Amino acid sequence: MADQRSVLEDVNKLADAAGLVNRKGLVQVLQFSHNPNNDECKLLELPHRILDTLKVGNSVTIRGDHQDEAVLCTDKETYDLKVADTSNSLLLVPDCVLPKDEAFKSEVSPLVFREVSSCYTTYFELKQRRPKLEKLKFLLVGDLYKGPENEENTGHLEDDSVKKRSLHTLADLLSKVQASETEILEALKKIEALEINAMEAVSISQLAASGGSSWMFSGSQAYSFSGHWRLLDTDYKEKVVIGILTLLEEKDWSYEAVPVRECCDILQELEPRIILEHCLNCYGEVTNMETDSGDENTVYYRLSEDKICRFYAEYLLRQAGRFNYHEFMDSWQQSVPEGMVTKSAHLAGIALTDMQSIPPVIWHFPASDLPDDPVPRDLAAPGQSLNALLMKFARSSTDATGVKVYNSKKAT
Numbered sequence: 001m002a003d004q005r006s007v008l009e010d011v012n013k014l015a016d017a018a019g020l021v022n023r024k025g026l027v028q029v030l031q032f033s034h035n036p037n038n039d040e041c042k043l044l045e046l047p048h049r050i051l052d053t054l055k056v057g058n059s060v061t062i063r064g065d066h067q068d069e070a071v072l073c074t075d076k077e078t079y080d081l082k083v084a085d086t087s088n089s090l091l092l093v094p095d096c097v098l099p100k101d102e103a104f105k106s107e108v109s110p111l112v113f114r115e116v117s118s119c120y121t122t123y124f125e126l127k128q129r130r131p132k133l134e135k136l137k138f139l140l141v142g143d144l145y146k147g148p149e150n151e152e153n154t155g156h157l158e159d160d161s162v163k164k165r166s167l168h169t170l171a172d173l174l175s176k177v178q179a180s181e182t183e184i185l186e187a188l189k190k191i192e193a194l195e196i197n198a199m200e201a202v203s204i205s206q207l208a209a210s211g212g213s214s215w216m217f218s219g220s221q222a223y224s225f226s227g228h229w230r231l232l233d234t235d236y237k238e239k240v241v242i243g244i245l246t247l248l249e250e251k252d253w254s255y256e257a258v259p260v261r262e263c264c265d266i267l268q269e270l271e272p273r274i275i276l277e278h279c280l281n282c283y284g285e286v287t288n289m290e291t292d293s294g295d296e297n298t299v300y301y302r303l304s305e306d307k308i309c310r311f312y313a314e315y316l317l318r319q320a321g322r323f324n325y326h327e328f329m330d331s332w333q334q335s336v337p338e339g340m341v342t343k344s345a346h347l348a349g350i351a352l353t354d355m356q357s358i359p360p361v362i363w364h365f366p367a368s369d370l371p372d373d374p375v376p377r378d379l380a381a382p383g384q385s386l387n388a389l390l391m392k393f394a395r396s397s398t399d400a401t402g403v404k405v406y407n408s409k410k411a412t
Contacts, residue, residue, distance in 0.1 A: 026105075026112060027112070028112055028114045030114055031113055031116065032116045033117050036119040040117075040118065043092075043120050043124065044123065045084075045123055045124065045126065046126065050074060050126070053074055058074070058075065060073065061073050062081065063174075063175075068132075068178060071129070072126055073180040075181055075182060076180050076181075078128070078179050078180055079127060080128075080129045081124055081126060082126075083124060084122065084125045085121060085122050086121060086122065087121075092116065093115070094115075094117055131184070132177070132178035133177065133183070135178075136177050136179075136188070136191070139166070139168055139172075139177070142166035143230065144230070144233040145233060147233075147236050147271070148271075148272060167228040167230075168228060169227055169228055170185075170229065173188075173229065188229060192231070192282045193231050194229070194232065195228065196227070196228065196230055232275070237279065240275055240279050241283065244263065244280065245337060247263060247267060255302070255303040255337045256287070256302045259298060260299045260301055261299065263280070283307045284307075285304070286299060286300070286302075287300050287302040303337075306346060308336060309332075309341075309346040310350060312332060312335045312336050312342075313351065314364065314366070316328065316332060317351055320364070322361045323363065324359050324360075324361060325353060325359065325360035328362050349366065350364065350367070351365055352365040390406055394406040394408055394409060395407050395409060
């Protein structure tokens with residue numbers, strides 16, 4: 001007790017010298033452990049919204065391969081995880097109590113000793129960033145879906161065979177892509193991926209004998225879908241979409257009111273129903289229609305003029321090389337369904353033109369094929385304007401025709 005009173009007197013003298021008045025509550029004397037510089041714990045500074053997420057029982061995940069810079073992901077957002085230095089040492093004191101804690105006032109002794117378990121001059125800080133989605137498409141193009149006739153009998157494949165085929169579940173993508181689950185699902189929708197199983201084709205008689213119930217019929221075969229995310233092969237997807245549009249013309253259906261059930265009933269003899277419905281989803285949306293039959297269960301799709309026009313533009317340009325611009329515009333307009341009007345704005349992100357050449361030419365140049373998806377509007381971080389992003393890396397000027405152009409700040 002005498003030693004404790006002596007220490008308490010010393011503390012009070014120091015407090016008086018520091019000009020601290022109205023001192024109340026517990027006095028905690030810090031003592032360093034034998035190894036205060038150990039790396040047993042890491043300090044992480046959290047924004048309030050992430051801290052609130054953890055307090056309600058949700059989790060966060062740190063993602064990245066050995067060659068990647070780590071990111072931290074919540075269920076909806078992605079953050080850079082960076083080491084920050086601090087000039088003031090940060091002390092980790094496990095048993096330390098604060099004035100707001102009840103123990104601060106309830107301690108029997110006014111003086112207690114606390115051990116400093118670790119001392120830090122660095123900590124991790126978070127900064128929200130755009131998700132790193134470049135790897136997503138790279139993973140999926142490894143096994144494009146080209147139609148049921150091109151699928152192996154994969155219904156009973158062992159895990160090693162599935163891995164060899166580069167098939168990926170959502171869990172696989174979450175473990176490899178540096179983005180939140182919400183951001184990955186949004187990206188999958190943007191690139192028009194579909195969650196299906198590598199299809200197992202069996203005869204209907206075999207299916208009946210097996211008692212299968214979660215199957216879909218196409219002609220004389222049946223297919224099971226679930227589990228893996230796939231991209232449709234471009235040639236195959238074009239064939240399916242053109243088949244749908246051809247049926248519209250044959251049935252004299254308006255592109256603004258495509259009866260989904262009847263459309264799929266007719267075409268499922270040629271293609272799996274889930275693929276047909278996926279393509280309708282990619283190029284249209286459900287619309288409300290009042291019919292004379294009064295059948296409220298009939299679902300209609302309205303095909304998007306913008307998406308269908310872009311589809312035909314790519315269909316015409318993809319194998320053509322450089323195309324006479326004026327001839328292309330005529331052929332393009334003749335290709336789209338009646339009632340749709342093609343516009344030069346539909347070509348944004350899928351083609352380049354040279355109007356100075358004689359004759360003017362156009363060629364296929366999809367922005368999605370550029371490395372790391374460097375379309376400026378997609379690269380801007382949350383809260384960052386497109387202009388601020390451009391001016392960070394480039395200088396602007398106006399050419400002889402009055403068009404604003406940007407040039408790199410780096411010397412070439």
